[in-house]
Structure formats: C-alpha cells, structure tokens
Amino acid sequence: MFEALKAKAEAVASRRIEDLFDDNRAEAFSVSVGDMLFDYSKTNIDAETLDMLIGQLEAAKVAERREAMFTGEAINVTEGRAVLHTALRNLDGGAVEVDGQDVMPEVLETLQRMEDFSEAVRTGSFAGQGGKITDVVNIGIGGSDLGPAMGALALRPYHDGPRCHFVSNVDPADIQDVLQACDPATTLVIVASKTFTTAETMANARTAKAWMGETVSDPAAQFAALSSAVDKTSDFGIDPSRVFGFADWVGGRYSMWGPIGLSLMIAIGGDAFRAFLRGGQAMDRHFRQAEWHENMPALLALVGLWHNQVLGHATRAVLPYDNRLARLPAYLQQLEMESNGKRVSMDGKPLPYDSGPVVWGEPGTNGQHAFYQLIHQGTRVIPCEFLVAAQGHEEGLEHQHRMLVANCLAQSEALMKGRDMDVARGLMEKKGLTGDELERQASHRVFEGNRPSTTLAYPKLTPEVFGMIVALYEHRVFVEGAILGINSYDQWGVELGKELATALQPMVDGEQSAAGKDGSTAQLVDFLRKQGV
Numbered sequence: 001m002f003e004a005l006k007a008k009a010e011a012v013a014s015r016r017i018e019d020l021f022d023d024n025r026a027e028a029f030s031v032s033v034g035d036m037l038f039d040y041s042k043t044n045i046d047a048e049t050l051d052m053l054i055g056q057l058e059a060a061k062v063a064e065r066r067e068a069m070f071t072g073e074a075i076n077v078t079e080g081r082a083v084l085h086t087a088l089r090n091l092d093g094g095a096v097e098v099d100g101q102d103v104m105p106e107v108l109e110t111l112q113r114m115e116d117f118s119e120a121v122r123t124g125s126f127a128g129q130g131g132k133i134t135d136v137v138n139i140g141i142g143g144s145d146l147g148p149a150m151g152a153l154a155l156r157p158y159h160d161g162p163r164c165h166f167v168s169n170v171d172p173a174d175i176q177d178v179l180q181a182c183d184p185a186t187t188l189v190i191v192a193s194k195t196f197t198t199a200e201t202m203a204n205a206r207t208a209k210a211w212m213g214e215t216v217s218d219p220a221a222q223f224a225a226l227s228s229a230v231d232k233t234s235d236f237g238i239d240p241s242r243v244f245g246f247a248d249w250v251g252g253r254y255s256m257w258g259p260i261g262l263s264l265m266i267a268i269g270g271d272a273f274r275a276f277l278r279g280g281q282a283m284d285r286h287f288r289q290a291e292w293h294e295n296m297p298a299l300l301a302l303v304g305l306w307h308n309q310v311l312g313h314a315t316r317a318v319l320p321y322d323n324r325l326a327r328l329p330a331y332l333q334q335l336e337m338e339s340n341g342k343r344v345s346m347d348g349k350p351l352p353y354d355s356g357p358v359v360w361g362e363p364g365t366n367g368q369h370a371f372y373q374l375i376h377q378g379t380r381v382i383p384c385e386f387l388v389a390a391q392g393h394e395e396g397l398e399h400q401h402r403m404l405v406a407n408c409l410a411q412s413e414a415l416m417k418g419r420d421m422d423v424a425r426g427l428m429e430k431k432g433l434t435g436d437e438l439e440r441q442a443s444h445r446v447f448e449g450n451r452p453s454t455t456l457a458y459p460k461l462t463p464e465v466f467g468m469i470v471a472l473y474e475h476r477v478f479v480e481g482a483i484l485g486i487n488s489y490d491q492w493g494v495e496l497g498k499e500l501a502t503a504l505q506p507m508v509d510g511e512q513s514a515a516g517k518d519g520s521t522a523q524l525v526d527f528l529r530k531q532g533v
C-alpha cells in the first residue's frame with residue numbers, strides 16, 4: 001500500500017523544501033480554524049502529493065467512518081463499543097444516540113452534577129473534616145491522569161480553586177511526595193479509574209485512605225470517584241453523591257472531557273471548563289464539516305502519514321513553545337501510541353505497513369539545549385511539530401514571550417534551510433582558518449537542512465484554545481487510524497505485562513520461587529530479593 005505515494009516520494013526526494021516556496025505556498029499549505037493556524041508548508045508536500053494523500057482518505061472511506069463515530073456506531077469493533085467522547089462536549093448540539101437512546105440528557109446531567117460539586121468544593125460548602133478544601137489529589141493513571149494533569153498545567157493562569165496534585169505511579173515515592181505536602185483534614189481525594197480495577201490506582205487509593213484515616217474519623221467522606229464501574233465505587237466506601245459515572249463509549253485516553261476532568265474543573269471553575277469543552281466542540285464541528293483540503297485534523301493526519309508510512313520516519317517530535325504544554329508530549333504518547341500502535345488491522349490480519357510513529361518531545365526552548373543537536377545534524381530525519389502562541393499570560397514580560405516566538409520560528413527555518421558547506425567555509429575563513437583545518441572545522445558546521453516541520457499557531461493558550469488543540473489531536477489519531485485500517489480504540493497491547501506482573505508478585509514478595517521463569521527474570525528476582533526488595 002501507499003505505493004504511488006512512495007514512488008512520488010522517491011521522485012521528489014532530492015528537491016529542497018525551500019525551493020517549493022512561491023508567493024502562494026505558505027497560504028496554500030496552511031489551514032485555519034477560527035484564530036488557529038496550521039502551517040504545513042515547510043514539508044516536501046506539493047499540490048499533487050496533497051491530492052494523492054487526500055485520495056487515501058477517500059479510499060479508506062474516512063468520511064463514512066467519521067459519521068459512524070459521531071453518530072454512535074460501535075466502531076470499536078474488538079470491544080463492541082461506540083466511540084463518543086465528542087458527546088461529552090456536545091454542549092448545545094442535538095441528540096446523540098447509542099442503540100436508539102439519546103445519551104445527551106445523561107451527559108448534561110453529569111456535567112451539571114460535576115459543576116455543582118466543584119462549586120461546593122471551591123466555595124467551601126463541601127468541606128473536609130478540618131475545614132475548607134485546600135488540596136485536591138487526583139489518583140489515576142494513563143487516561144485517568146494525563147489529561148487533567150496536562151490541563152491543570154496548561155490552564156494555570158485560570159486556576160483559582162484549591163491546589164491540585166496528580167498521583168499516578170504505583171511507585172510509593174509518587175504518593176508519598178504528594179501526601180506529605182497535604183493536610184489530610186482539608187484534602188479531597190479523587191479516585192479516577194474508568195474500570196475501578198487498575199492495580200496501581202487502587203493501591204494508591206488504599207494508601208491515601210489509610211493516610212487520611214490516621215487523622216480524620218471518616219476518610220471516605222473526603223473521597224470522590226470517577227468511573228464507569230460505579231458499582232465498584234461503593235465497595236470502596238464512596239458515597240454515591242460523590243461518584244461521577246460515564247459510559248463505556250468514552251475511551252480512557254479520550255476521557256478528560258467528562259468526569260475524569262473533575263480535578264481540572266475544581267481548579268479552574270465550571271465556566272472555564274465549559275469554555276474548554278466549547279473549544280473541543282468547535283474543532284468537532286470543523287472536522288465534521290470542512291472539506292478535506294481545508295480540514296485541519298485530516299491535514300495533520302496526512303502530514304503524519306506522509307512522514308511515517310510513506311517516507312519511513314519512525315518518530316515525530318512534538319515541540320510546544322508554550323511551557324504550560326509541557327505535558328502535551330506525554331499526553332500524546334498515550335493518545336497516539338496506545339491508539340495506533342497496533343500490529344493487525346481491523347480484520348485481524350498483520351499490518352502490511354508501519355503502525356503509528358513514536359511520539360516524543362519537550363517544550364522549547366529547553367529542547368534546543370538538549371536534543372535539537374540530533375534533530376539538526378543527526379543522520380535520521382525527525383519530523384517536528386511546533387506549537388506556539390502569539391501571546392503569553394505574563395504581563396510585563398512580553399519581551400520574553402517574543403524571544404520564545406523568535407526561537408520557535410528560527411528552529412523551523414533552520415531545519416528547512418540548513419547551512420551549506422560554502423557558508424560554513426566562509427565562517428571558518430573569517431575565523432582565520434585555512435587549508436585542511438578549515439575544511440575539517442567547516443564540515444562540522446554544515447546543516448543539511450531540508451528537514452520537515454509543521455507549526456500550529458494560536459493567539460493565546462485559553463481554555464477554549466486548549467480544547468481545540470486536544471480535540472485536533474484526537475481527530476488526527478482517528479484519521480490516521482482509519483487510513484491504516486486500525487481499531488484506534490482498544491489497547492490489548494497493555495494486557496500481557498499486567499498479567500505477568502500479577503504472576504510475578506508472589507515471587508517478588510518471596511512467597512513463591514522464580515525458578516520456572518526464564519533465566520534473566522529468575523536472576524533479577526533473585527538479585528532484588530537479596531538486595532532487600
């Protein structure tokens with residue numbers, strides 16, 4: 001598959017991206033949604049390639065699949081579920097039916113309950129046994145952690161509620177470091193788990209309950225639960241009035257729009273949370289209505305397909321020049337790699353092409369002083385995805401924000417243009433070098449350039465813009481998955497490790513011999529036992 005695209009890629013491999021620019025290219029290879037601009041002109045995609053890529057959308061019937069998703073068909077075929085996180089932000093949209101039943105009344109009722117509880121926590125009408133809630137600890141992992149944790153940092157300028165902390169790792173260091181900074185009498189613990197069975201989350205929840213029980217008489221009274229297994233929450237002792245449920249058609253990594261976003265809502269308030277939802281809804285409407293040539297999530301996906309499956313670049317770097325998006329790469333690692341890291345297509349047959357790429361990144365400018373060396377001069381091409389806001393929130397420091405913007409633009413320019421040997425020689429000549437030494441030094445200063453990047457630019461990281469960004473990436477994953485014929489909504493690949501961890505536990509605990517394990521695992525168990533695990 002993708003043969004014609006691969007042939008095209010080969011045919012244009014030697015040309016330089018910068019040479020593609022004429023008066024129209026920047027505009028023609030950019031797309032806007034509201035005030036948000038996605039510029040993919042610094043890639044080797046030309047008009048013919050774009051048409052060929054769009055042909056992939058048509059061949060894979062992505063428009064039909066998109067409608068199937070928005071209208072509640074069970075597109076998650078291996079679990080027999082609809083995929084309807086879009087309903088969670090369908091604030092003023094129409095009915096959304098699953099199995100003939102409109103889900104919107106329940107979605108909106110839960111949102112209202114979340115808002116009532118969040119307001120009660122923020123105003124103090126819901127209090128801890130020692131007074132007004134000062135700290136909220138969200139205990140969850142994966143999709144029950146990454147979204148709200150990313151959001152709480154992204155929207156820090158809007159944070160006017162109690163302090164929010166996020167505990168995810170079963171490593172006791174994580175919970176210990178958080179709890180020791182909190183007062184149990186004024187802390188609200190939110191146990192966030194779609195299944196309410198995830199081993200790490202339940203272990204941390206029990207630890208938090210015991211910690212709180214040392215100080216207050218009724219620890220469970222300061223617990224809330226977010227789950228689609230509401231029956232299990234009462235076994236943990238959490239009163240149903242503080243349990244916020246959601247349906248199984250909300251995938252864990254798509255769940256921050258509903259109850260899993262409660263900690264974020266408590267931090268920023270119901271109005272700002274609704275603005276975040278409105279941003280997501282605006283992106284949904286755009287994705288559903290815009291022509292493919294103007295469709296931002298589709299184009300983002302097609303650029304990804306071109307770089308990964310066609311050109312064979314195995315990773316992509318997500319580089320937010322927006323420090324408060326520091327957790328976006330981690331969030332996208334789950335969103336993209338758990339969704340599209342699959343070995344078989346929908347029909348169970350091995351994929352005849354690469355699955356989704358490795359996603360990684362760090363905010364700029366920090367990354368520039370760390371791994372950009374390899375991005376600029378390493379032997380592998382790493383497509384880069386920059387994000388940048390026109391404005392920050394920091395009054396009086398606008399000059400620093402402008403430095404940030406200049407750095408972002410400089411990086412994509414440097415990646416594209418590079419610096420050739422003649423220029424490098426000139427630089428060395430100016431330093432007074434000659435002969436072999438000049439040649440040697442100059443070659444270290446050559447940047448091949450011609451490295452692709454995209455830039456997503458927006459006015460300011462407001463709740464609404466943040467919602468648009470998250471929904472943009474969600475739909476990108478959908479489009480890439482649809483073209484690859486993957487079920488983006490299951491995650492069987494995480495199961496084996498969980499099963500083996502359960503089986504290994506008695507060996508690590510010293511209750512069972514590890515002799516039957518492979519030599520390496522048995523040796524490691526033995527070593528760690530001897531070292532006092």
Ligand code: F6P
Nearest residue numbers: 142143144193194195198252494
């Ligand atoms: O193990 C992977 C996973 O199932 C993710 O898909 C999910 O986001 C995470 O674990 C947490 O699951 P839960 O919300 O059920 O605790």
